[in-house]
Amino acid sequence: MDGDLLAAGDVGRTPQSGAHVSDAQLPPNPWEKWGWAFAAIWLVFLVFPIVAVTDSSLPAAAKAGAFLCIAGFAVANVLGYSHHRSTWVCLAVCVVLALATVPVIGIDVISFTPYLAILSALELPSPAWKWAVGVWFVAPVFSLLDIDGFPTYFFLMLWPIILGAVMLRIFGEREQLAIAARGEHALVSERERVARDVHDVLGHSLTALSVKAELAARLVDLDPERAKEELESIQATARQALAEVRATVGGLRAGNLEAELAAAPRVLADAGISTSVVGDVADTDPRHRALMAWVLRESVTNVVRHARARSVVIELGPDGITVTDDGAGCSGAEGNGLRGMRERVSGAGGTLDVSPGTPGTRVRVALP
Structure with a gap:
C-alpha cells in the first residue's frame, strides 16, 4: 500500500485542485522579454548631449569621437536591460563612455544621469541598486555650480525621474513577495485539503472495516457462509479505500x-x-x-x-x-x-x- 500511495503522490496536480504550477507552465515575464524596448524608447532624450556636441567649438574629430561615445552609451544602456548577468559591465561601460564626452560637452554630461539611475534601479541586484541610485541622485546637484550656463534647476527635472525608477523597483519587489506569498498559501491550502480528505476517507473506511471484522469474528462459528461474505466485503472495502486515497492524493476525488x-x-x-x-x-x-x-x-x-x-x-x-x-x-x-x-x-x-x-x-x- 505504501508503494501505491507514493505512486499516487507522484501524480501531477490538476488546475482544479488549486495546486502549484511549475515555472515551465508560467507565462513569460514581459519585462524580461521587452525591457530593452523600454530602454530604447527613452533614448530619444540623448538629443540633449547630441545637441551639446553639435554646438561645441572643438574640432570635427573630437565631435566625431563624442558622437561615437554617445552611440556606444545607447547600445550599452539597451544591452543592460537585455542581458541581466552583464548589467554591471553595461553600467560600467555607460559610465566610462559618458565621462569620455566631458572634454566636448562639459557639464552637459549630467544629462546621462537619468539613464544610469534607471538602469541601476531596475536591473542591479539588492542591495547594490540602492547605493548606485544614491550616487546618481546626488549627481544633478552639480548643476548648482552654474558652469557654462547649465540650468541650476536641472536637478528638479531629474529627481522625479529617478524617484519614479525607484518606485518601479519597490513596487516590483512587493509584487514578487505577494506572488510568493500566494504560492505558499496555495501550497498550504492544498496540503490541508489532502490531509482533510485522507482523514475523511480513511476514517470512514477503517471504521467500516473494523465493524465488518467484528461481525465476521462473531459469525465465523455461527454462520460460516455469512462470515465468508463479510470477509469478502472487507476485501472489497479495503480495495475501495485504497482507490479513494489514490484519487484524493491525486486531487481527483x-x-x-x-x-x-x-x-x-x-x-x-x-x-x-x-x-x-x-x-x-x-x-x-x-x-x-x-x-x-x-x-x-x-x-x-x-x-x-x-x-x-x-x-x-x-x-x-x-x-x-x-x-x-x-x-x-x-x-x-x-x-x-x-x-x-x-x-x-x-x-x-x-x-x-x-x-x-x-x-x-x-x-x-x-x-x-
Missing part, C-alpha cells in the same frame, strides 16, 4: 451523494444501527451535492465510532442535510473530522450546527 446515500445504511446496519432517509438526492441543490456527500460520510463515521446509537435519520432538502442519531449525545472538544467538516461547509458559505438531540446528536448543515 469528488464526493458522490448518491453513492454515500447508498453506502450509509449498509455501514450502519453492520454496526446494528437502523437507517431512515427523508427526502431524495433530487431534492438537493446540485451545486452542493459533493459537499453533502462528505458531510454524510463523516457523520456516519462518527455515529458508528462514538454514538452507540440504535437508529439514524438522514434528511435531505434544497437547503442542506441533517443527520440525527439517538445515541449518547455529543460531548468533548471537536475532533479532526468535525473540524474538517466545518471548514468544508464554511468554504462553501454554509453553516454547520452540532446540537444535542432528544436523545442523541443532530448535525445540521445549512447551505446557501
Whole structure:
C-alpha cells in the first residue's frame, strides 16, 4: 500500500485542485522579454548631449569621437536591460563612455544621469541598486555650480525621474513577495485539503472495516457462509479505500451523494444501527451535492465510532442535510473530522450546527 500511495503522490496536480504550477507552465515575464524596448524608447532624450556636441567649438574629430561615445552609451544602456548577468559591465561601460564626452560637452554630461539611475534601479541586484541610485541622485546637484550656463534647476527635472525608477523597483519587489506569498498559501491550502480528505476517507473506511471484522469474528462459528461474505466485503472495502486515497492524493476525488446515500445504511446496519432517509438526492441543490456527500460520510463515521446509537435519520432538502442519531449525545472538544467538516461547509458559505438531540446528536448543515 505504501508503494501505491507514493505512486499516487507522484501524480501531477490538476488546475482544479488549486495546486502549484511549475515555472515551465508560467507565462513569460514581459519585462524580461521587452525591457530593452523600454530602454530604447527613452533614448530619444540623448538629443540633449547630441545637441551639446553639435554646438561645441572643438574640432570635427573630437565631435566625431563624442558622437561615437554617445552611440556606444545607447547600445550599452539597451544591452543592460537585455542581458541581466552583464548589467554591471553595461553600467560600467555607460559610465566610462559618458565621462569620455566631458572634454566636448562639459557639464552637459549630467544629462546621462537619468539613464544610469534607471538602469541601476531596475536591473542591479539588492542591495547594490540602492547605493548606485544614491550616487546618481546626488549627481544633478552639480548643476548648482552654474558652469557654462547649465540650468541650476536641472536637478528638479531629474529627481522625479529617478524617484519614479525607484518606485518601479519597490513596487516590483512587493509584487514578487505577494506572488510568493500566494504560492505558499496555495501550497498550504492544498496540503490541508489532502490531509482533510485522507482523514475523511480513511476514517470512514477503517471504521467500516473494523465493524465488518467484528461481525465476521462473531459469525465465523455461527454462520460460516455469512462470515465468508463479510470477509469478502472487507476485501472489497479495503480495495475501495485504497482507490479513494489514490484519487484524493491525486486531487481527483469528488464526493458522490448518491453513492454515500447508498453506502450509509449498509455501514450502519453492520454496526446494528437502523437507517431512515427523508427526502431524495433530487431534492438537493446540485451545486452542493459533493459537499453533502462528505458531510454524510463523516457523520456516519462518527455515529458508528462514538454514538452507540440504535437508529439514524438522514434528511435531505434544497437547503442542506441533517443527520440525527439517538445515541449518547455529543460531548468533548471537536475532533479532526468535525473540524474538517466545518471548514468544508464554511468554504462553501454554509453553516454547520452540532446540537444535542432528544436523545442523541443532530448535525445540521445549512447551505446557501
